[in-house]
Amino acid sequence: MRKIEAIIRQHKLETVKDALSDLGIQGMTVIEVRGFGRQKGHTAVYRGAEYSIDLIPKIKIEIVVAETRSAEVIQTIVDAAKTGEVGDGKIFVTDLSQVVRIRTGELDHDAI
Numbered sequence: 392m393r394k395i396e397a398i399i400r401q402h403k404l405e406t407v408k409d410a411l412s413d414l415g416i417q418g419m420t421v422i423e424v425r426g427f428g429r430q431k432g433h434t435a436v437y438r439g440a441e442y443s444i445d446l447i448p449k450i451k452i453e454i455v456v457a458e459t460r461s462a463e464v465i466q467t468i469v470d471a472a473k474t475g476e477v478g479d480g481k482i483f484v485t486d487l488s489q490v491v492r493i494r495t496g497e498l499d500h501d502a503i
Contacts, residue, residue, distance in 0.1 A: 392455060392456070392457060392458060392486075392487040392490060392499060392500065392503065393455070393456055393457075393458050393461040393484055393485065393486060393487060394453065394454070394455050394484070394485045394486075394487050395452075395453070395454045395455075395456065395461060395464055395465060395468070395482060395483075395484055396451060396452070396453050396482070396483040396484075396485070397451070397452045397454075397468045397472065397480060397481070397482045397483075398424065398426070398449050398450070398451050398480040398481050398482075399449065399450050399451075399452065399468070399472040399479070399480040400449065400450070400472065400474070400478065400479065400480065401423075401448055401449065401450050403450075403471065403472045403474075404421065404450050404452075406471045406472070407452065407467075407468055407471040407472050408421075408452075409471075410467050410468075410470070410471040411454070411464065411467060411468070411471075414463065414464065414467055416454060416456070416464065418454070418455075418503075419452055419453065419454045420452070420453040420454075421450060421451070421452055422450070422451040422452075422453070423448065423449075423450060423451075424448075424449050424450070424451045425446035425447065425448050425449065426446055426447065426449060427445060427446055427447055428478070428481070429477050429478070447478065449480065452468070455487065455490060455503055456503070457500060457503070458486075461484060465482055465484065468482060469482070490502040490503060
């Protein structure tokens with residue numbers, strides 16, 4: 392099993408979510424996050440005062456899938472989230488040793 396964490400632009404959430412639903416992905420966790428990478432933030436002017444926005448708002452999606460499905464899930468996220476501009480995001484993939492469904496006690500693939 393693999394945990395796929397994708398940091399994407401906020402306005403791409405619905406596109407990515409719809410693409411993953413079309414793949415048959417049934418569950419995901421969505422978290423509002425802030426950070427920076429190469430995009431490094433920007434300056435803005437509000438009521439005549441200039442200020443720096445160092446942490447850019449993004450969306451983090453977490454999905455757990457079978458190892459055999461991870462490549463297609465990753466490619467689907469890339470295709471749906473890509474704009475070609477700096478700041479499109481990153482995908483992190485982690486191997487999971489165990490998953491437990493709390494309600495039933497099911498383990499691993501049965502728990503997904």
